[in-house]
Amino acid sequence: MQLTNNTNDNYTMRQLKLPLEIEKLIDISDPVYTFCEVMDHIDLHRYFVEKGYKTGRPRCDAQKLLKVIVYHVVQVVLFLFLILMT
Numbered sequence: 001m002q003l004t005n006n007t008n009d010n011y012t013m014r015q016l017k018l019p020l021e022i023e024k025l026i027d028i029s030d031p032v033y034t035f036c037e038v039m040d041h042i043d044l045h046r047y048f049v050e051k052g053y054k055t056g057r058p059r060c061d062a063q064k065l066l067k068v069i070v071y072h073v074v075q076v077v078l079f080l081f082l083i084l085m086t
C-alpha cells in the first residue's frame with residue numbers, strides 16, 4: 001500500500017478560528033439583535049416535528065436554523081426593494 005501525501009495549499013489551521021466572544025464583533029445597535037429578540041418571543045415549537053433520532057450526528061437547533069434563513073430572506077427582500085425603488 002502506497003501512502004500519498006495530499007496537501008492542500010488553500011487551507012490553514014487558523015482559517016476557522018473565531019473569537020471566544022462573537023458579540024464583540026456585532027455592534028449592539030445592529031438590527032440582528034432586534035430580529036433575534038422578536039423571533040425569541042414567537043412560539044415556534046408547534047411548527048417543528050420532533051423525531052427521536054438516536055443515530056448519527058447531533059441535530060442542529062431548528063429554531064436557530066430558521067432564524068438564519070428568515071433573516072437572510074428578509075435582507076434579500078429589502079435589498080431587492082431598494083434596487084427597485086431607485
